[in-house]
Amino acid sequence: MSEIRPRYFSPLFDSSRWDRFDFRHGDIVICTPAKCGTTWTQMICALLIFQTPKLEKPLSEYSPWLDMHLRTEQEVYDLLGAQNHRRFIKTHTPMDGLPMNDKATFICVGRDPRDAIISLMHHVDNMNHEAFNSAVERVIGNALWPQGHPDKVDPEEAASMPETMEEKFWKWVDDDQPVTERLSTLRGTIHHYQQTFLKAGLENVFIMHYSAMKTDLEGEMRRLATALQIEVPAGLWPELLEAARFESMRDNASRLAPDAVKGVWKDANAFFHSGSSGYWKEFFTPEALDRYKTRAQQLAEPDILRWAHQGSIPQIW
Secondary structure (H helix, E strand, C coil): CCCCCCCCECCCEEHHHHHHCCCCCCCEEEECCCCCCHHHHHHHHHHHHHCCCCCCCCHHHHCCECCECCCCHHHHHHHHHCCCCCCEEEECCCHHHCCCCCCCEEEEEECCHHHHHHHHHHHHHCECHHHHHHHHHHHHHHHHCCCCCCCCCCHHHHHHCCCCHHHHHHHHHHCCCCCCCCCCCHHHHHHHHHHHHHHCCCCCEEEEEHHHHHHCHHHHHHHHHHHCCCCCCHHHHHHHHHHHCHHHHHHCHHHHCCCHHHCCECCHHHHCCCCCCCHHHHHCCHHHHHHHHHHHHHHCCHHHHHHHHHCCCCCCC
8 A cells, every 4th residue: 555645735736746756676766854954965976976176067967856847747747757877856845845765865865954944034134036936937827826825926026025033033933834845934844854754764765953963964974975985095084074065065056056056046155155153143032032933843842842953862772
């Protein structure tokens, strides 16, 4: 009997695309909430697989976002079907929405949600919304992507009614829409972590955290290489590590920023805004921190919240 999974669906994405995807042995699925080190992890996988920082094509041509409506379903399948190398595929779908195929390794990455939303706000401000809207409309048409949809940003309207960072932050924290329709919220991010922990005991699930990648990039890359059963010659490690550094990725942003060739960014370099942690502290009074903690505690158990915010290993493991 086939497994019953929730469908994560909106004008931006459709997790049911995974139902028709033909897995190969060795496939890698990079499964993260938005702005939690996805592109960084994709680049690390590319470096380990190809063992060179000199990629011949843009990163998103090697590692497409399978369930995102920037390509048609068939375009994604054709792109991946033509690949002869070990495939590594991007998704923001939580693990309960993915087919847990034994042929694949699932890499799950966490990040302090407060840093993720600050990064997301810069991300949205840097988008070329006209190009992005056109790309989505090409795939799904106007029926599913109507004017006024909350995910469809009107550049002129956004310019005339600017929100402060603080207003955007609390809208993201308090958003209570169903996670199957809207994942880029605090509720959706925490839900993603909860589903990760439910799968954490599986042999083909590998867990990383942004904080560990920041403090010990070499250790995390070596740990991932071991999990993927990839051997890297000792002499190559310095070059690969240098290419995986945030500054190196930003210097090569035109080829590494997701779908930059579609013109969806005002500035591809700005996609890699800073990679730092703790910006949320700038507008967090003690009262605001209490408000945030109260909301987070409504969404998950302490072990999950501890891991999400600090990267410490939950006791449930």
